[in-house]
Amino acid sequence: MARTPISGTQHTLRAGPYEAVIASIGASLRILRHEGRDLVVPFEADELRPGYRGTTLAPWPNRVVDGVYTFAGVEYELALTEPKRGHALHGLASWLDFQVTDAGSDHVTLAATVEPQAGYPWRVEVTTTFALGADGLTQTVRARNDSAEPAPWGTGPHPYLVAGESALDEWTFELPAEEVLLVTDDRLIPTELRPVDADDAARFDYRDARPIGAAEIDHAYSGLVRDAAGFATVRLTDAAGTGVQLVWDAACPWVQIHTADLPAGPSHPAHRAGLAVEPMTCAPDAFNAADYSYDAGLIVLEPAAESTASWRIAAL
Template sequence: MSDTDFEIRWGQYEALVTTRGGALRQLRHRGRNLVVPFGENGEIPDFRGVICAPWPNRVVEGKYSAEGRQLRLPLNDLANGAALHGLVFNKNWKTLEVTEDSLSMGYEVKHSDAYPFNLYIEVHYRVDEGGLHGTVRSTNQGTGTAPYGVCPHPYLVAGDAPLDEWSVRIPAAEVMLVSSERMIPGEVVPVEGQPYDFRCERELGDIQLDHAYTGISRDEDDRARVQLFDPSGSGVELSWDSQWPWLQVHTADKPHDPSRIGLAVEPMSCPPNAFNSGVDLIRMGPAESHEASWSISALSRCDLPPVRRGYGQPG
């Protein structure tokens, strides 16, 4: 194991986290992968497990305005002309604290021409009998009001069968449509009657998803939950708190192999292109902070009670 990677464990859960991108590199339960892992060297493929900040998803053409200034972010999605996933996914974070079952890392986003603000971002990972728990907290250390958004970027794995055979439940009543070219965000529409409606668990099949959901339904603990199952009965759940009103879901389609090897499930504090639309954009004043949390846990059909009708689902 490299000196950038750390193992944390509790009971039957074990995770590898890395200072590269503040990322979750691997998560296993009883030896079974719950996320698509990646290697200890080289570039992180497909943003797997990274922390995306100070914006999630894309800023179209990298252009936005803040505090009366027109600004331009570097483009890293040249095919679609967009700035993807923030400024910290490819940085080396500083290790703050390591224990047997937890790890904290931090990264300072310094004032630049593209993003003229100073943020300090910390991510804390912990494992216990309930799975892996992540918390990301950002603080504005500058004098201006910083536009801000954040998301984790795990690719979930339900089991050994192909993704097309997995079934999923997504507790969201609305979805943001995107253009077929350049992935430009469009209008938000109800999922009812759309192929994107997964409020009741159903098989993914050959659907291609790279969409932001909202209208999220939550349980009595004010948490939302995506549940994903393999035909064998194994599964995985990602839950998140109310600080993330959006959810990006992506079937990881590629024009080449490996394709569709996991389902990206990304709680987001704001939708794609929020730097321009302003929708749910956090405007963080000096000394203000934002904190949000999520969890990933193993599921098994045999351990679950009968399917609950909830989360605003039909039926």
């Protein structure tokens, strides 16, 4: 019997000039290519997935500060999966092995259950469909609360987009967001939601497309400007004329942007190798929504209730 790769069962999708490979561990987008060009930073099938690259984030995206939150009057404590900063990072689904419930040449649906556990005592069924078409790769995530009590919920993807062959510093970035969430320098704890044209936040303003340059970004944005159909779009382009865009629906009022700066710097091959663009149904630390003056967007799933969010990556 053939050994299953470290990243899990591989699901290859093809449609026109597009090819995608989904790995079952974490329902992770391992490869997305258009006419042979990478649109996301890939990884090997038999490679331990680097961090959260391409994974599906659930039942929360981003971080829970100190791994502690209060929900319905009860305090919970999560394992600290970001130990250097002391937070619980990116949920509980990233290392689950998602099972196939439906598949075809251009689509696959995977499902896994977040079981009740210390810090998150709810059972939530997570189902995600990856569908490849002429307009790119669309991922849809659906959650259903199979518990007897309401459950806190949030989700999002974690792709690192690639515009072309040049360095990230040379890529032009367009983000239609009017607000940025400022954070502490050391632990990225949210402090204040500010307009992107405010003096202390103007460096994060990409409403008009401009090169990323040497900017280091690991911040969430909100106040998204959407089209008539309710979609927000991030565009990333290379001087050679290639590019990639990520489009998401109104279920995600937040987006995290990260320039993939790593402590080892340029000596690490993943340092600034791609731009993480993570649409999110809620803000960082949304499980502590009551601590903030803005709407953090925490979803409360009632028993048997469902929640859906969707996003699409396409070549430019």
